[in-house]
Amino acid sequence: MNDGLYILCPLEIEAKAVLSLDAVDSTRVMISGPGSAVITSAEHAVAEGARTLLLVGFAAGLVPTLDAPAVGEVVDEEGRFWRPTIRAGPGPVRLLGVDRIISTPRDKASLAEQTGAALADCESHHFAEFCASRQLDWGVVRAVSDGPADAL
Numbered sequence: 001m002n003d004g005l006y007i008l009c010p011l012e013i014e015a016k017a018v019l020s021l022d023a024v025d026s027t028r029v030m031i032s033g034p035g036s037a038v039i040t041s042a043e044h045a046v047a048e049g050a051r052t053l054l055l056v057g058f059a060a061g062l063v064p065t066l067d068a069p070a071v072g073e074v075v076d077e078e079g080r081f082w083r084p085t086i087r088a089g090p091g092p093v094r095l096l097g098v099d100r101i102i103s104t105p106r107d108k109a110s111l112a113e114q115t116g117a118a119l120a121d122c123e124s125h126h127f128a129e130f131c132a133s134r135q136l137d138w139g140v141v142r143a144v145s146d147g148p149a150d151a152l
Contacts, residue, residue: 010057011058036099062119071094072087
């Protein structure tokens with residue numbers, strides 16, 4: 001793993017998946033907890049010397065998409081947006097950060113129509129704002145946990 005790169009995972013199951021990869025330094029993977037708790041973990045990572053942060057985990061699919069599309073833009077419901085400095089993979093798609101669970105197909109379709117987002121999660125907007133405010137290199141890697149037709 002590159003010097004200064006830390007990976008933040010909101011949930012333990014997400015961290016376990018990341019740690020199953022041979023190339024990952026386990027001392028640089030942090031479980032943040034859901035929602036705005038990601039900010040505390042990001043602060044700790046920076047205090048330990050992080051210069052690059054990745055947020056890795058699951059997201060709700062608002063529209064049909066690849067299982068893990070590249071995230072090219074993070075937006076929130078207030079209309080703020082951030083562009084990751086690290087983008088990899090096919091896509092890119094817009095990811096909507098919200099402060100609540102999006103659990104029904106109807107809610108997913110409504111948010112997709114209102115925002116143009118393909119994915120939604122509860123951490124990316126907090127993470128993006130933190131990273132951008134500190135001029136860090138950052139990226140978001142999200143796999144779809146529940147698609148647009150799935151109730152959570």
